[in-house]
Amino acid sequence: MSAPSEFSTLMMAVLAILIVATVVAQFLKLKLGAENDVIENLIARINAWWGMVALLALAMLGGKAGVVILFALLSFAGLREFLTLTAKRRADHWALVISFFVILPIQYLLVWSNWYGMYAIFIPVYAFLLLPIVVAVHGDTDGYLTRVAETQWGLMICVFAASHVPALLSLNIPGYEGKNVLLVAFLVVVVQLSDVLQYVWGKLMGKHKIAPRLSPSKTWEGFVGGVASACLVGAGLWWLTPFSPLEAAGMALVITLMGFFGGLVMSAIKRDKGVKDWGHLIAGHGGFIDRLDSVVFSAPIFFHLTRYFWSVA
Amino acid sequence: MTIRKPSFLRWLFAQVTANAIVLFARLVTAVRGVWAGADPVAKKRVYFANHGSNGDFVLIWTVLPPALRSRTRPVAGSDYWLTSKLKAFIGRDVFNAVLIDRNTATRTEDPVAQMVEALDGGSSLILFPEGTRNVTEDLLLPFKPGLFHLAKARPDVELVPTWIDNLTSVMPKGKVIPVPLLCSVTFGTSLTIKDGEDKKEFLARAQTALADLAKEVAE
Numbered sequence: 413m414s415a416p417s418e419f420s421t422l423m424m425a426v427l428a429i430l431i432v433a434t435v436v437a438q439f440l441k442l443k444l445g446a447e448n449d450v451i452e453n454l455i456a457r458i459n460a461w462w463g464m465v466a467l468l469a470l471a472m473l474g475g476k477a478g479v480v481i482l483f484a485l486l487s488f489a490g491l492r493e494f495l496t497l498t499a500k501r502r503a504d505h506w507a508l509v510i511s512f513f514v515i516l517p518i519q520y521l522l523v524w525s526n527w528y529g530m531y532a533i534f535i536p537v538y539a540f541l542l543l544p545i546v547v548a549v550h551g552d553t554d555g556y557l558t559r560v561a562e563t564q565w566g567l568m569i570c571v572f573a574a575s576h577v578p579a580l581l582s583l584n585i586p587g588y589e590g591k592n593v594l595l596v597a598f599l600v601v602v603v604q605l606s607d608v609l610q611y612v613w614g615k616l617m618g619k620h621k622i623a624p625r626l627s628p629s630k631t632w633e634g635f636v637g638g639v640a641s642a643c644l645v646g647a648g649l650w651w652l653t654p655f656s657p658l659e660a661a662g663m664a665l666v667i668t669l670m671g672f673f674g675g676l677v678m679s680a681i682k683r684d685k686g687v688k689d690w691g692h693l694i695a696g697h698g699g700f701i702d703r704l705d706s707v708v709f710s711a712p713i714f715f716h717l718t719r720y721f722w723s724v725a
Numbered sequence: 726m727t728i729r730k731p732s733f734l735r736w737l738f739a740q741v742t743a744n745a746i747v748l749f750a751r752l753v754t755a756v757r758g759v760w761a762g763a764d765p766v767a768k769k770r771v772y773f774a775n776h777g778s779n780g781d782f783v784l785i786w787t788v789l790p791p792a793l794r795s796r797t798r799p800v801a802g803s804d805y806w807l808t809s810k811l812k813a814f815i816g817r818d819v820f821n822a823v824l825i826d827r828n829t830a831t832r833t834e835d836p837v838a839q840m841v842e843a844l845d846g847g848s849s850l851i852l853f854p855e856g857t858r859n860v861t862e863d864l865l866l867p868f869k870p871g872l873f874h875l876a877k878a879r880p881d882v883e884l885v886p887t888w889i890d891n892l893t894s895v896m897p898k899g900k901v902i903p904v905p906l907l908c909s910v911t912f913g914t915s916l917t918i919k920d921g922e923d924k925k926e927f928l929a930r931a932q933t934a935l936a937d938l939a940k941e942v943a944e
Contacts, residue, residue, distance in 0.1 A: 508904040
C-alpha cells in the first residue's frame with residue numbers, strides 16, 4: 413500500500429506548522445531569555461513533536477504493517493507505564509506476563525488480520541475472564557479485586573482502545589478504497605492539534621480552571637478555544653475523509669470532546685496514584701500515556717461511528 | 726586473585742553480551758538514573774544498594790555513563806556465579822565481578838581483602854550490603870558487616886547509597902520471565918565513615934541513609 417496523494421499535502425501542512433512553531437519558540441527564547449521554564453518546556457515539546465511526526469509519517473508510509481507495528485509498540489510502552497502504577501503482588505506475575513506477551517500481540521494480530529468479530533471482544537470478554545482465573549489459582553486474595561481490575565483497566569486503555577487506531581485500516585468504505593490510512597491521519601491530527609490548541613489558548617487567555625484538583629492547566633478558555641478551533645481544522649480537513657465538511661466538523665467535535673475527557677480521566681488516575689507524569693521518555697511531555705490519553709479515548713468512538721455510518725461489511 | 730588475560734574473541738563476545746544485556750534492560754524497564762546527591766563523576770566509589778532481584782546490578786550498570794560503567798565492578802557471590810559455565814562467563818567476563826565466597830566456613834579468600842584489592846586497582850564497586858535478595862515485606866534486611874570493614878580499610882572512598890526502585894516487581898525471586906515495568910535507580914548523597922565510629926553505629930547510619938533515600942523516591 414502506498415500513501416495516497418492527499419497524504420503528502422497533509423504532511424506539507426504539518427511540516428509548515430512545525431517550522432512556524434519552531435521559529436516562534438526560538439523567537440520567544442531570544443526575547444524572554446533562555447532561563448524561562450515555560451519556554452524551555454515549549455521547546456522540548458516542539459522538538460519531541462518533530463520526532464513524533466517523523467515516526468507517524470514513516471509508519472503511515474509503511475502502510476498497514478507500519479501502523480499496526482507502531483501502535484503495538486505504543487501499546488507496549490503505554491501498558492508498561494500503566495501497570496507500573498497499579499496494585500500488584502507476586503501472585504500476579506503470570507497474569508502480567510500474559511498481558512504483555514500474549515494478549516497484546518494477539519490483539520494486534522487480530523487487528524492485522526481484519527477479524528473484527530474477534531478483536532472487538534477479545535480483551536473485554538476473553539482476557540477479562542481469563543486473567544482473574546490465572547490470578548485466583550495462585551491463592552493470594554489480598555487486594556484481589558483491585559489487582560485484577562486495575563490490570564484489566566490497563567489492558568482496556570493501553571491495548572484495546574489504542575488498537576482501534578490501526579483497526580481503522582480494516583474498514584471497508586465504498587469509494588474510499590486504499591485511503592484508510594488518511595482516517596488515521598485525520599484522527600491523530602485533529603486530536604493532537606486539539607490538545608496543542610487547548611494548551612495555546614489556555615496559555616494565552618486561560619483564567620477559569622475547569623478541574624483544579626485534576627488538572628491545574630485545563631481552563632474553560634483553553635477548552636472552548638481549543639475544541640472550537642480544532643473542529644474548524646477538522647472541517648477544513650474533510651478532503652482527507654469520506655465525510656462532508658459538516659460531517660467532518662461533527663466527527664472532529666466528538667473526537668476532541670472524547671480526547672479532552674480522556675485527558676481528564678487519565679489525570680484523575682495520576683492524582684490517585686500520586687504521580688505528575690506517566691513516564692519520562694518523551695522530553696517535555698512526560699510519558700507515552702501523557703501524549704496518547706486523548707487518542708486512546710477518541711479512537712474507539714471514531715472507529716465505531718465511521719463503521720456504522722460509512723462502511724459496508 | 727590471579728590475573729587472567731582473556732582471548733580477543735572472548736573479550737569481544739563479552740562486550741557484545743554486555744551491550745545486549747544493557748539494551749534488554751532498557752527495553753524491559755526503560756530504566757532512568759537519578760543523581761539526587763552524588764554526581765556521575767569518575768571518583769572511586771562504593772555504590773551500596775538494596776537487593777531484591779538478580780537484575781539489580783545490571784540496572785545500576787545500565788544507568789552509569791559508559792566511562793564509569795567500565796570501571797565499576799559488582800560484588801557478587803561466587804557460590805551463585807560459578808555454578809555453571811554460562812554464569813561464570815557473565816559474572817567474570819561480562820560484568821568483571823569481584824566474586825566472593827559467602828560461605829564463612831569454607832572460604833579461602835577474605836572478601837574484604839578482595840574488595841580492597843579491586844578498589845586499589847582503580848575500580849569502583851557495587852555492593853549489596855543485605856547480603857542476599859530481600860523477599861520479605863520489610864524495606865531492607867539488616868546490613869552485613871562487610872560494608873563497615875571495607876569503609877574502615879579505605880576510609881577515603883565515597884559510599885553512595887543507591888536505591889533501585891520497582892525491579893522486584895519486574896523479576897521477583899524465582900521468576901524467569903520479566904514483566905516490563907518502569908524502574909529507576911537513584912543515587913543519594915555519599916557518606917564516609919567517621920573517626921572512631923563503631924560497627925553498629927556505622928551500619929545503622931548507612932542503612933538509614935538508604936531507607937531515607939527510598940522514602941524520597943516513593944514521594
